[in-house]
Amino acid sequence: MKLKLSAKINILIVCAVILTGIIVGSLAIEATTNSFDDFTRDLWQYRISTQSKYYLDYYTSNGYSWEGVENAAANQQAYNNQSAQRFMDITSIGVILTDTEGEILVHPEKGMVGGHISQNLLPYGNALKLGDDKVVGYIFPDAYFNSRFWYLEQSFSHRVLVAIIRGIVLTSIFAMLLGVAISKMIVTPLKELISAISQMSKGDFNEQLPVYSDDxxxxxxxxxxxxxxxxxxxxxxxxxxxxxxxxxxxxxxxxxxxxxxxxxxxxxxxxxxxxxxxxxxxxxxxxxxxxxxxxxxxxAKQTVLNKTLVDFKTFFSEFLVLIEAEAEDRKIDFQVNIAPAVAYCYADPYRLKQIVLNLVNNALRYTPEGGKVELKVESDENNFIIMVKDNGMGISPEDLPYIFQRFYRAEKSRERSRGGSGLGLAITKGFVEAHGGTISVESALGKGSTFVVKLPLYREEDE
Structure with missing residues (x-):
């Protein structure tokens, strides 16, 4: 059976809630049981301590005898009329009093008086001592011998368990409702994405997805x-x-x-x-x-560069004549400005020539008669800079981001008459980046364009 993503999300959320409920419930029951045990133990200790004092006082005041102690036990509530003592009596926690031989002298159940407790069990009781050594009897909480407190503990734990189960059920229902909402938030964009991808596979690339959030x-x-x-x-x-x-x-x-x-x-x-x-x-x-x-x-990253040390003044002299002749034929003012302190460049001379010729020819192609094209070469601390500037037709802001894409033509209706295949700038950018450099352009319609190439300066470790 194939489950949808929304169903999987709901199942995971509900399982997480149930698992959390089981863990929390188990810890709660354990904590409740331990707390109840601590409470009953403290209650027993308090009761035994109080009753021990009462019966020791009786023993000493009765001539060091337990005779008549059963009747005295019936009036023990009047011994210490405190709120805590009343609480002890209300909980019906009785005590069992035995002499040193294990004979039962006082028991909450009258029929048990006169019976005996095994000698092996006496050490588990609370010894009644006169002074430090003489033991005159033992007191036991009757909970050792009946199930009243065990029943209370089980009843209380059962109520806690029922409350936890109810909480898990209610939380699971809420989690399912929450899961439906969450899965809808997640699945809806994914369904739209799947639909858009399907449309794209059919050749429709105009599909745009709505953006619902910033996540x-x-x-x-x-x-x-x-x-x-x-x-x-x-x-x-x-x-x-x-x-x-x-x-x-x-x-x-x-x-x-x-x-x-x-x-x-x-x-x-x-x-x-x-x-x-x-x-x-x-x-x-x-x-x-x-x-x-x-x-x-x-x-394909298969271009091989044959780098060598390039002296730019000698380098430009080899083909500037051709550029100047082309500019003269087009009646364009072509100016060259090479800074005297320009450093050497470590590059492939043939590819570097292509970079310069592509940029200059592109500028001449889009500059009208009487216009101006400037080739400027300089350097800064880190880069060798080639700048080609013209005052031609310029590039629109819409076309500027795509100007270095292959086959892109900013002037589609006029490009063919001006020559060029639409590959020149893409090739130029590729050669520049292959040299570890960058190329950028600034342009505005009617004001011309400025292309800037930055190549790393020559360093001895480049060779």
Whole structure:
């Protein structure tokens, strides 16, 4: 039989209540029994002490004889008319008086007078002594020889047990009601989570769970909502990626197919211009495939960095000319500012070049004619800092959190005309983190963007 979670919770709560009741009840009965035993023992001791004094006084005043003691016992209540003494009489705790031979002189049951108590039992009684040595008799509480106090004890324990059982039953009923409420609080969010997961398995990532509380269940609902939102965004990005990649691949392939088809139909070799155009398209395809391979390796943690000591002034001189030419063609003011005290960087020169080119080309792509792009290189105590700043179109606050995600396009309707596959910033972030660095961006629409890369400074132990 398969039990639901709510039933399991109720069973556990009720079992816990019953177990607690049994433990507490057992301890209560034990404590009650011990207390009752202590009470009766104190009561007996008080009674025996009082009666011992009474009968010793009688013995000495009667010429050191027990003659007539049975009649004197009937008037013992008048001996000490105190409230405690009255209480002793009300409880009907009598005493048994014997002489030194064990003959019963006084007994609550008249028929027992004249009988004998075994000599073996006499030491268990309270000896009546004259002075320190002479024993003249023994007193026993009659509870040793009848069941009155045993019955009272059992009756009292039974009442306590009945009260405990009633308490357990009432508490169990309350616990069941409480368990229903608690299980509902726990199970309801879980049922909604199961339903949402089922919807997600069918491809619906728009399901959002209500958050009922700030505890772990509430945190679970919030985490699921965040996960669903991220998966939905990822799915949208992937769908957009397939559309973009297919478009990007279609254009150069169409150019290649058209040129080659025309050459075949006319049975005419391609001229230099056509070959150059085809070569450009092949390079474009190669670049796209290379970017996808780079991203795949980064995500699989398979990128191998060939680190070496990089002198940035020499490093930039190798490719700044190409960047300046690109900026000049776009009529953009490109400025380079390398601080004189910039330290060496321990990095992979090829990947570092990709980082810089991706950021600068991205800035040039989104900066209009007459705009400005600045490449700034500096260092602080711990980091080597590369900053690329432009005054282009900027990035909206909605797009900013996703700008480094693969295939994400902030300007989806205009991206293709500007070039790029949507992989550049994701690859850049991957290479930066592979070097143990960080990358961040600040941007506002209409005011431009600033990308900041921080790489660890060179230390001898890095080699």
């Amino acid at each position: 772990e269940l509430g945190e679970l609902s919030r985490s699921f909502n965040t996960m669903a939102e991220e998966i939905d965004n990822e799915t949208t990005i992937r769908q957009q990626m397939f559309a973009d990649i297919s478009h990007e691949l279609k254009t150069p392939l169409t150019v290649l197919a058209t040129k080659l088809e025309t050459s075949l139909e006319r049975n005419k070799p391609l001229d230099t211009v056509d070959v150059a155009a085809l070569y450009d398209e092949v390079i474009r395809l190669k670049s796209m495939v290379g970017e996808m391979q780079d991203l795949s390796r980064l995500e």
